[in-house]
Amino acid sequence: MSRPPVDYIERTRSQYQSLGYPPYQWVENKLAPPFVPLSRPLHESRVGLIASGGIYRVGQMAFHFKDDVSYREIDTDAPMSELRISHFAYDTADARRDPNVVFPLQTLRELAHVSRIRELASKAYTFMGGIYSARKVRSLLAPALADRMVRDEVDVVVLVPV
Amino acid sequence: MTSALSITRSVNPPRAAFVDFPLGHTAGKAGDKPLQRKIMIDTLSALDSIQVPGDIRHLSYQWSDDDSWKDRVMRPAKTTATTTESTAASKQNPDDRLERTTEPQYQSPADQRAAMSAGCPGCVFLESPPA
Numbered sequence: 001m002s003r004p005p006v007d008y009i010e011r012t013r014s015q016y017q018s019l020g021y022p023p024y025q026w027v028e029n030k031l032a033p034p035f036v037p038l039s040r041p042l043h044e045s046r047v048g049l050i051a052s053g054g055i056y057r058v059g060q061m062a063f064h065f066k067d068d069v070s071y072r073e074i075d076t077d078a079p080m081s082e083l084r085i086s087h088f089a090y091d092t093a094d095a096r097r098d099p100n101v102v103f104p105l106q107t108l109r110e111l112a113h114v115s116r117i118r119e120l121a122s123k124a125y126t127f128m129g130g131i132y133s134a135r136k137v138r139s140l141l142a143p144a145l146a147d148r149m150v151r152d153e154v155d156v157v158v159l160v161p162v
Numbered sequence: 163m164t165s166a167l168s169i170t171r172s173v174n175p176p177r178a179a180f181v182d183f184p185l186g187h188t189a190g191k192a193g194d195k196p197l198q199r200k201i202m203i204d205t206l207s208a209l210d211s212i213q214v215p216g217d218i219r220h221l222s223y224q225w226s227d228d229d230s231w232k233d234r235v236m237r238p239a240k241t242t243a244t245t246t247e248s249t250a251a252s253k254q255n256p257d258d259r260l261e262r263t264t265e266p267q268y269q270s271p272a273d274q275r276a277a278m279s280a281g282c283p284g285c286v287f288l289e290s291p292p293a
Contacts, residue, residue, distance in 0.1 A: 003229040005167040005182050011236040029174040035215035036176070042206055053186070058273055059280035062266040073284035084269040088262065090186040096269060098192035107189065107198045116206065123284075140288040156209060158202075159175070160163050162185050 027134050039155055047117045048154035049076070050145055052129030053095055053102030053162045054087030062086040063128035069141045071127040073148075076120045080106055089130040090162050102162050121152040129161055163188045163205055170218060178218040179205040183225045184235065197223070 012024050038045070054063050056072050063070070065088040074083070083099040085092045095102045105124060112119050125145055131137055149157055163179050164170040165188045170178050181188060181201055190198035201221060208219035225231060268274040 002182075002224055003232055005180070006232050006235050007168045008166045008185075008236070009168040009172065015236050026169065026172050028172045031174075033174050033176040033216050038210065042210055053188075056273075057284070058276050059283060061277045061282045061285050062268040062273060064264045064266050065262040066264045067262075068264075069289055070285060070287045073286065075284075084273055086267040086269060088267070091184075092186060094192035095186055100195075100198050101187045101189050101192050104189040104198060104202055107195075107202045110199065111202060111206070116203065136289075144286070144288055158163065158205065158209075160188050161166070162188055 024132075025134070042117050042156070043115055044118050045155035046119050046121055046153060047108060047112075048121045048149050048152060048157035049103070049105065049108060049124040049160070050149075050157060051103045051124070051126050051160040053090075053126070053160065054085050054092070054128040054130075055095075055099060055103045055126040056084050056086065058082045058084060065128070065130065067131050067133050067136060068128050069131060069133075069136045071125050071141065071145065073123045074105075074126060076105060076109070076122055076124050078105070087128055087130060087162065095162075102160060104158070104160065108158070121154050123148070123152065163201075164218075167218070174216050176215055177209060177212040179208040180218050180220045181223055182220075183223070184231050187225075191225075 009026055016023055055074065056062055057074050057078055059082075060072050062084065063086045080099055083103065083105075085095045085099065085102070087095075100106050103124070103126065105120075108117070108120050111117055125148060127141060131141070163181065165181050165183050165185055167180050167182075170180065181190075183191075190201045201223065204219075204221045208221075212219060266274070266277070268277070
């Protein structure tokens with residue numbers, strides 16, 4: 001039987017309270033989001049991919065767990081067997097077995113192959129989303145990734161948090 | 163894409179597709195390529211068809227028949243325990259997340275050796291990298 005979604009904000013509040021921590025300040029955007037209609041159909045679109053599941057490629061430095069605001073460029077033709085995961089806040093067992101569950105690279109490559117999308121951009125971008133400082137994300141990481149999307153001339157971006 | 167509905171509502175992105183799976187499976191189940199593909203096709207369809215800013219499309223996938231995984235998320239203590247028992251249980255396991263340090267957390271020692279010799283191509287540090 002289907003049950004209501006887990007309320008992670010409420011559960012975090014209870015967990016923090018039981019640990020004696022002050023409440024976590026979740027990002028709350030009350031203004032209408034910036035909504036831009038698609039500029040062209042998806043089968044004519046170049047698609048970007050950004051994922052926060054702590055994915056890195058062999059040869060790259062892994063993420064650390066203390067507000068790591070660095071990111072990794074990963075070639076979108078990279079073999080899935082060279083992808084690794086480091087993240088402290090979710091069970092990474094399945095992602096390590098099959099990185100597509102948090103970084104759907106092969107899935108999108110195959111959809112490009114059958115022309116559901118025109119193509120993937122040549123680079124995807126990853127970071128470790130357990131960053132407690134919303135200020136650092138807003139002032140450093142988000143603008144840097146937005147800039148990469150502009151430079152990569154993507155039409156749409158698929159964002160995959162965990 | 164999201165598997166955390168309350169957080170996505172709070173962040174309020176222009177569009178979202180919600181998959182009601184445990185965290186760490188936003189794009190599907192490990193090894194199940196047909197499911198991963200269906201979820202992505204539905205996600206792209208949401209991207210294509212959402213007209214109302216902030217709309218969250220609920221995709222109709224269910225992790226398991228009974229959804230019992232939802233009882234265990236961030237709740238090491240059994241919900242049926244009495245207050246005293248649940249307090250004791252949370253003392254035994256107060257926080258199951260890993261320690262936060264600035265040491266890179268490699269999946270394996272071999273990855274660390276590979277990174278040392280490769281010089282971290284494609285790594286972009288917006289602050290000073292760890293020493």
